[in-house]
Amino acid sequence: MTVSFKLKLQDMGHNVDTLEEGVVESFKEAVHGLARAAQAEWIRLAQARLHTSRDAYVQGLRQAESFGKSNIGGQPEYEVQLVGRMANNFEFGMSSFDMKSSRPGWLGGSKAKISKEGFRYAVIPFRHSTGNSPRLQYTGKAVEQNLKQELKKTVKAYGLDRMLKSATGQVIEGAAGRVPSNAPVHPFLQGLTRYQKKNKGKGSSMLMTFRVMSEKSPEDSWIHPGLDGAHLLPEVGRYVDKESERIIDMIMSAA
Numbered sequence: 001m002t003v004s005f006k007l008k009l010q011d012m013g014h015n016v017d018t019l020e021e022g023v024v025e026s027f028k029e030a031v032h033g034l035a036r037a038a039q040a041e042w043i044r045l046a047q048a049r050l051h052t053s054r055d056a057y058v059q060g061l062r063q064a065e066s067f068g069k070s071n072i073g074g075q076p077e078y079e080v081q082l083v084g085r086m087a088n089n090f091e092f093g094m095s096s097f098d099m100k101s102s103r104p105g106w107l108g109g110s111k112a113k114i115s116k117e118g119f120r121y122a123v124i125p126f127r128h129s130t131g132n133s134p135r136l137q138y139t140g141k142a143v144e145q146n147l148k149q150e151l152k153k154t155v156k157a158y159g160l161d162r163m164l165k166s167a168t169g170q171v172i173e174g175a176a177g178r179v180p181s182n183a184p185v186h187p188f189l190q191g192l193t194r195y196q197k198k199n200k201g202k203g204s205s206m207l208m209t210f211r212v213m214s215e216k217s218p219e220d221s222w223i224h225p226g227l228d229g230a231h232l233l234p235e236v237g238r239y240v241d242k243e244s245e246r247i248i249d250m251i252m253s254a255a
Helices: 006-011 021-049 054-059 085-092 147-157 233-254
Strands: 067-072 075-080 120-128 174-178 193-197 204-214
Touching (some): 006 233, 021 054, 021 067, 021 075, 021 233, 054 085
Antiparallel strands (some): 067 075, 120 204, 174 193, 193 204
């Protein structure tokens, strides 16, 4: 997104070439503030609207390259941009794809390994939470299958809903408890493991499962459904237009 007053002034019927030097300087100062305000508004919208994608999206607005300045014909222009492939996927959306092989996919990444039989595989971690943190909410099929409620029932049934301690009362570190891989629970929760570590006496924990993706996996087993896209940029554009008009009116009425 480019933030500049020049075109907006022309659209509003002002002759840029005849502006007094003091007015020009006022616009030069104001455009920087407007660009920063646009960036802040973009971040605010992302934090308010997004959930699991929020952190990656906002990080894309806080990179060094997210805010830049250039001079066009002596007039400053500011560029506010969303940096990073995934951040842009979250904004503009993306079509369904095979996670095994696309972009480049888990099996084309640095974490892929080669089995004794010579085929590629990767162990994919999944974090689970019974809480309400937006960052750890389920999406897609997990939501459709009401996995959150299944998770709550499973951790309670297998004693993974509380800090696990030794006979001496010490927090058990590492893999403290596990749901058997053949347990009669939702398939997504088989092998669910509670990992713990000491943290200032109280201890902290996380619930994890792991699944193996390989070149032998069924062809349709790791298909990502795609993303609809947040489409926040048009809203930020309307914000900039409105603020531009307000600032132009304020500066020109004082000239």
